[in-house]
Amino acid sequence: MTHETLDAGTKLPAEAIDAIERAATAATHPHEELFSARAANIKQSAVRDVFDISMRPGLVSLAGGNPYLQSLPLEKLGQTAARIIAEDGMTALQYGGGQGTAELRQQVCAIMAAEGIMDAQPENIVITAGSQSAQDVATKVFCNPGDVVLVENPTYVGALNTFEAYQVQVEPIEMDDDGLVPELLEARIAALQSEGKSIKFLYTIPNFNNPSGITLAEARRQQIVDICRKANIIVLEDNPYGLLRFDGHPIAPMRAANPDDVIYLGSFSKIFAPGLRIGWALVPAHLQRRFYLASEAVTLCPPPLNQMLVSAYLRDYDWQGQVETYRGLYAERCNALLSALDEYMPAGVSWTRPDGGFFVWVTLPEAVDTYPLLKKAIDAGVVFIPGAAFSPADGPSNKLRLAFSAVPPDTIAEGVRRLAPVLAEAIKATTEGAAL
Amino acid sequence: MTHETLDAGTKLPAEAIDAIERAATAATHPHEELFSARAANIKQSAVRDVFDISMRPGLVSLAGGNPYLQSLPLEKLGQTAARIIAEDGMTALQYGGGQGTAELRQQVCAIMAAEGIMDAQPENIVITAGSQSAQDVATKVFCNPGDVVLVENPTYVGALNTFEAYQVQVEPIEMDDDGLVPELLEARIAALQSEGKSIKFLYTIPNFNNPSGITLAEARRQQIVDICRKANIIVLEDNPYGLLRFDGHPIAPMRAANPDDVIYLGSFSKIFAPGLRIGWALVPAHLQRRFYLASEAVTLCPPPLNQMLVSAYLRDYDWQGQVETYRGLYAERCNALLSALDEYMPAGVSWTRPDGGFFVWVTLPEAVDTYPLLKKAIDAGVVFIPGAAFSPADGPSNKLRLAFSAVPPDTIAEGVRRLAPVLAEAIKATTEGAAL
Structure with missing residues (x-):
């Protein structure tokens, strides 16, 4: 999968979500009454929806918190798995x-x-x-x-x-x-x-x-x-x-x-x-x-x-050395994200500066709801997770999550460059709305 | 692990079960009141208890329904796992x-x-x-x-x-x-x-x-x-x-x-x-x-x-051929178990004759409870699962399960030979009890 080119035929997340809702409400089978009370509380994860969308070619995905596995010694790990199965298969299987x-x-x-x-x-x-x-x-x-x-x-x-x-x-x-x-x-x-x-x-x-x-x-x-x-x-x-x-x-x-x-x-x-x-x-x-x-x-x-x-x-294996590699790699990506945010974000936007991990949390002015911005961001070629997903309340949120773990530094910068005008326009719209 | 020699130092299951009960009832931490109502319904599986015991050397275990994996092509499976990790590790991991x-x-x-x-x-x-x-x-x-x-x-x-x-x-x-x-x-x-x-x-x-x-x-x-x-x-x-x-x-x-x-x-x-x-x-x-x-x-x-x-x-792989191999292997073991039951079981004992799968279900006279017989069977060098485990009621059961899947035919016969006198004695005791 490449993040470099934008596929003009990107399907909208709203369509996907509508289809899910239709499927959920269309059912009239008598089995419906058999669902447990808790079943109504088991919901589609908004993050999962966005993951599927973010796999499309051309999009820069700052959505998924996938670890970057390319630096693992895959050939050697494969040999280890082979040895475990061949020599200890009676236990392993x-x-x-x-x-x-x-x-x-x-x-x-x-x-x-x-x-x-x-x-x-x-x-x-x-x-x-x-x-x-x-x-x-x-x-x-x-x-x-x-x-x-x-x-x-x-x-x-x-x-x-x-x-x-x-x-x-x-x-x-x-x-x-x-x-x-x-x-x-x-x-x-x-x-x-x-x-x-x-x-x-x-x-x-x-x-x-x-x-x-x-x-x-x-x-x-x-x-x-x-x-x-x-x-x-x-x-x-x-x-x-x-x-x-x-x-x-x-x-x-x-x-x-x-x-x-x-x-x-x-x-x-x-x-x-x-x-x-x-x-x-x-x-x-x-x-x-x-x-x-x-x-x-x-x-x-x-x-x-x-x-x-x-x-x-x-x-x-040198698992501690691998953790060191990861630390350096994620630090570099985090810095790339923070630098791009410094460079591109419009006024009124702030963000956290993490000491580790995979994520930066972005805050927009209070009047902006980030969920409807997702569709516009996808049109602009970048994906994030709206803040509402991370709170038990279903209300609007002026936050969004950016993940830097799975994306190379240059692509991170490109993603932020694409995101900036979407956020700027939303901020402008709410400011104008407030001025009316 | 060998099933051939009997370890005289075999620990009794009752001791293990007592230890678990003590651990469960001794606790007086204030966290006890935090357990959910359902937590009280989450119990130790009697089958698991017996599995641990049946791993001891010398016992013939007719307890565990483990499949017989020795006929799998382990060397080749190891190479397949190696290839998956080396070539598709970014997906597999x-x-x-x-x-x-x-x-x-x-x-x-x-x-x-x-x-x-x-x-x-x-x-x-x-x-x-x-x-x-x-x-x-x-x-x-x-x-x-x-x-x-x-x-x-x-x-x-x-x-x-x-x-x-x-x-x-x-x-x-x-x-x-x-x-x-x-x-x-x-x-x-x-x-x-x-x-x-x-x-x-x-x-x-x-x-x-x-x-x-x-x-x-x-x-x-x-x-x-x-x-x-x-x-x-x-x-x-x-x-x-x-x-x-x-x-x-x-x-x-x-x-x-x-x-x-x-x-x-x-x-x-x-x-x-x-x-x-x-x-x-x-x-x-x-x-x-x-x-x-x-x-x-x-x-x-x-x-x-x-x-x-x-x-x-x-x-x-020829997975269907492997299933054929399993069918022949389990049929042979089932026959070995049925023949041994025919040969050794005392009067008053009956059993099912399965057309497939891993298990034979043995019924004793109604007055016999098989749970207390487990300890005696272990002393005699054989393990089974008492019938009470397979019913939601906790009451006594005159049934027991024998698994033939994981044990070679000769060992199955030896297990039944060891089990027979334990059952005969129990039947005799209940008959005498009834005659008093």
């Missing part, structure tokens, strides 16, 4: 344990140690089908319909989809440049608990939040855990990007000093390969058994072949 | 579509055609993480807490675990030698609906049912679909063993003539390799979208590498 292999759980402890979690035990780790599956299991184990889950605003769209499938009330808490604001968290917890609401966990992406790129300041981390502990709320700390900090040392995860209060989620999707669908949860000892059994009830076991390939990669 | 790859969905249509489903369309197929995951998704999409799911008695323990995690009322319907009895199904539906119960689906394994080995007679299949259609109940037809019929042609699945009434579940676990965790659901067109979105909300996508390896296997 057979059913495995529901908790994951002992070797991988041991290795995961070493990865977490690199981030500052020094006391992880393999028996408290559950290997999952990506950390998406761990979010699903956590919600299954803790949430009754109507229970509250707290999230950062904005937060990961996949987690929102998972939570909503359990009919959970998702309550977004505002962030500032230092991440989730402890005072707002504390006040919201107090208000919700005084209403009699049962708050089960806080879902947080403290490092280079998806979609905002914002990092939770070190000084706030313990404060937030303390607030949650006091209110008997579990912290679900999702840290897929933690090792992808551009400079300096990682900030210790909230889990590091709080082994009983935090379920920590890790993933190989960003530091190795998302297509293997291997992540993990480090679960407090008193919660581990229920978490593990719920995970087993969904998929029996994570695929042994995939786990063994990850284990071999961690054992026999 | 990257995120993929939530519904599964187009190629695999096309190929799955051809597999189902071999079983008699001629009209399957790739767009109505959802690739899942094994058919276990498809059972989970179906329950998620259709079942509110308290809804009823109908199952055969006995039925697959993994499905029971999945259903119970959704707080569903599982209602077992009796089988005879020709499978589920339509009259009993119809009467139970009438009784439940007259109580105001909402019955969502019938879960059935029509071919070589796990654990009983019983096949639903051809004449009953349409009858059962008609009963369900009339009552507006979906049929969830799970057919992992369908191609593993020892002789003759497959009986057409219920889905074949009933495209709107049946969700059909298939799996590569028994005809290729369970460790890849790839199965599929063929979903009626009017239910497909909700099913697919729910699947995506759990794991984002099935692992592309695994799907591509299955596709290459179906494309470039």
